[in-house]
Amino acid sequence: MHANTPDPAEQLDPVPLLDVKDLTVDLLSRGGDGGSVHRVVHGVSFTLHKEETVALIGESGSGKSISAMAVMGLLPATTARVGGSARHQGTDLLTLPPDQLRARRGKRIAMIFQDALSALNPTFSVGFQIAETIRAHEKVGRREARARAVDLMARVRIPDPASRYRDYPHQFSGGMRQRIMIAMAVALRPDVLIADEPTTALDVTVQAQIMELLAELREETGSALLLITHDLGLAAGTADRIAIMYAGRILEQAPFEELYDRPAHPYTRGLLAAVPRLDGDLDDLTPIPGSPPGPGALPSGCPFHPRCTDSRDRCATQPPMLLPVLPNPPARLVACHYPLEVSGA
Amino acid sequence: MPDDPLLLEVRGLVKHFKAGGLPMGGRRRDPVKAVDGVDLTLSRGSTLGLVGESGCGKSTLARLLMALDRPTSGTVLVEGRNLLALPSAELRRRRRDIQLVMQDPYTSLDPRMTALEIVREPLDIHRDLMPKRERATRARELLEMVGLDPGHAHRHPHQFSGGQRQRLGIARALALRPKILVCDEPVSALDVSVQAQVINLLKELQREFGLSYVFIAHDLAVVRHVADEVAVMYLGRIVEHGDRDTVYSRPAHPYTRALLSAVPDPDPHRRGATGRIVLQGDPPSPSRPPAGCAFHTRCWKSQEICADQRPLPSEPLSVGRRQVSCHFPEN
Numbered sequence: 001m002h003a004n005t006p007d008p009a010e011q012l013d014p015v016p017l018l019d020v021k022d023l024t025v026d027l028l029s030r031g032g033d034g035g036s037v038h039r040v041v042h043g044v045s046f047t048l049h050k051e052e053t054v055a056l057i058g059e060s061g062s063g064k065s066i067s068a069m070a071v072m073g074l075l076p077a078t079t080a081r082v083g084g085s086a087r088h089q090g091t092d093l094l095t096l097p098p099d100q101l102r103a104r105r106g107k108r109i110a111m112i113f114q115d116a117l118s119a120l121n122p123t124f125s126v127g128f129q130i131a132e133t134i135r136a137h138e139k140v141g142r143r144e145a146r147a148r149a150v151d152l153m154a155r156v157r158i159p160d161p162a163s164r165y166r167d168y169p170h171q172f173s174g175g176m177r178q179r180i181m182i183a184m185a186v187a188l189r190p191d192v193l194i195a196d197e198p199t200t201a202l203d204v205t206v207q208a209q210i211m212e213l214l215a216e217l218r219e220e221t222g223s224a225l226l227l228i229t230h231d232l233g234l235a236a237g238t239a240d241r242i243a244i245m246y247a248g249r250i251l252e253q254a255p256f257e258e259l260y261d262r263p264a265h266p267y268t269r270g271l272l273a274a275v276p277r278l279d280g281d282l283d284d285l286t287p288i289p290g291s292p293p294g295p296g297a298l299p300s301g302c303p304f305h306p307r308c309t310d311s312r313d314r315c316a317t318q319p320p321m322l323l324p325v326l327p328n329p330p331a332r333l334v335a336c337h338y339p340l341e342v343s344g345a
Numbered sequence: 346m347p348d349d350p351l352l353l354e355v356r357g358l359v360k361h362f363k364a365g366g367l368p369m370g371g372r373r374r375d376p377v378k379a380v381d382g383v384d385l386t387l388s389r390g391s392t393l394g395l396v397g398e399s400g401c402g403k404s405t406l407a408r409l410l411m412a413l414d415r416p417t418s419g420t421v422l423v424e425g426r427n428l429l430a431l432p433s434a435e436l437r438r439r440r441r442d443i444q445l446v447m448q449d450p451y452t453s454l455d456p457r458m459t460a461l462e463i464v465r466e467p468l469d470i471h472r473d474l475m476p477k478r479e480r481a482t483r484a485r486e487l488l489e490m491v492g493l494d495p496g497h498a499h500r501h502p503h504q505f506s507g508g509q510r511q512r513l514g515i516a517r518a519l520a521l522r523p524k525i526l527v528c529d530e531p532v533s534a535l536d537v538s539v540q541a542q543v544i545n546l547l548k549e550l551q552r553e554f555g556l557s558y559v560f561i562a563h564d565l566a567v568v569r570h571v572a573d574e575v576a577v578m579y580l581g582r583i584v585e586h587g588d589r590d591t592v593y594s595r596p597a598h599p600y601t602r603a604l605l606s607a608v609p610d611p612d613p614h615r616r617g618a619t620g621r622i623v624l625q626g627d628p629p630s631p632s633r634p635p636a637g638c639a640f641h642t643r644c645w646k647s648q649e650i651c652a653d654q655r656p657l658p659s660e661p662l663s664v665g666r667r668q669v670s671c672h673f674p675e676n
Contacts, residue, residue: 059536059537059538060536173627174627175627176627203398203399203563203628204398204563204565204604204607204608205398205603205604205607205623205624205628206398206627207607207609208606208607208621208623208624209623209624209625211609212623230536230537231609232537232611233608233609233610233611234609235611236609236610236611236612236613237609237610256613257613257614260611260612260613260614270538271537271538272611274537274538274540274541275537275566275611276540276541276544276564276566276567276569276570277566277569277610277611278565278566278569278593278605278608278610282569282570284544284545284548285541285544285545285570286541287538287539287540287541287542287545288538288539288541289542291506291507291508291509291536291538291539292536292538307538
């Protein structure tokens, strides 16, 4: 079918760089009673296009980090079962043999972790660790790998990179360590970068530096960025599209401005009202009653219904699907039986 | 009440920590100047927000306020009395007036105690406050006061959510009817949807019981919602202090400006609207703070004098009672 009017979906590159469909993660635990299985990710789907920044936002335990780990094949097979598909340029990462996955991971799809101190090896110098990343994927000599590592350290603005090459992770500040992690991640110019709470352990002034650097590098390398965060403000500053996660599901997905101006899901509206601001209303904040459910105690139907002010009978029994919101499909999706009015432009 | 002593007054407070022993073959290391000359006051029923990044000395200051640590020099006066100069029995009694709410509700509650025992424990320690038979009733009242179901009194901490645990911590801190609560990052371990519940609870309790808070946090947006006055700390010193609205709408110290501009704003229409200041470099080590103004190494306005002379706090402004320690303040 060839329509003349441009479909909003067609404006994006038709084949996404990363296409995650119906991702599920079950965690197995071995207890005294023969063990139990908890589903922590319930059919998550999202896409990431070339040069795009998408933010997965959610509170702790919402399944955002574990979804990213599942896509990267970083969950231990003994305790986690992953279902669905995660196609990176057409190749399903979830069914790829381990050696092929390893070749792709780090080179074409790379990850930045929250806690650089525990993600870096304390017994090797940072420079060596960057050079090792390069040598693991490309046939280059030590000397060349070293030169490239020093270049990368300069690019992430480590002062005096040549002499700091030999320093160990503990000799760097938190912000500088995160820069080293970023240098390792972009070393092989991956086309997909996954940043899992890259600034959560850092102070605000340092956070601003790191986010600026990430945005710059993303632009320079033309890669796509999947930003995982709990901070709406951080996402607002960088993301083109946002997916809001709750209890292992995506509840709403939209371009950020639309989501901010006209949230379609009551949870999104609640989140926006609960965030303390630097400007605006100083009256009491409007919290969401209750707290997020644990993986072992998921409510029936819509996972948000016990905390939702708009919930009705159907919400308790029937889980809503993630469906397009009129009038702007398919960029806007919401999983709610009674979404909020969004048409008033 | 001009003769009434201030509820809390801090004068020239300094706390230096000796750094370790002698490392192998090394020189004696410099002491860590965690708190380096702090003056503060807190009036009844109001909230002082203390803002700063990690390592600026805000938690050390909290410990000094609570008389849990002895300052290197300077004094902390609670209603005109220096707690650390009191005989120990008297100190014990006076400690009731000032209580602490800790950051992490996961590690600050004894996992083997029930909610009721946790809240009741302070009453069992300060035995003269009420007879034994009344304590359990009072503990249940406290649970209800912070919005917990008294029916859950026999649950253990792990059976509560993070927000509920923080409520427990608050109930425990309130058990002795303190006048001052020192809250050290009370909401930073909580999710946004729950954070607002705890902030609102603290504000309600303040309105109801006329409590005064020292609210320590790194999150400027959170502090704006609770504080009447704000003090901004950098490397053990207060660089700016004043009424909330003055500090937030017309920050005078370059560091305050940079901090405010670095807070991510969820409003996408303001993306890039506020002149964002991205500071270069990291905060220097508190064991070797720069000479002169501690901020001059990262400051875009710094000149020669900043590296030589430590700026003194300005005379408080009549409007907004603002004091700033900067050679080239703004606004």
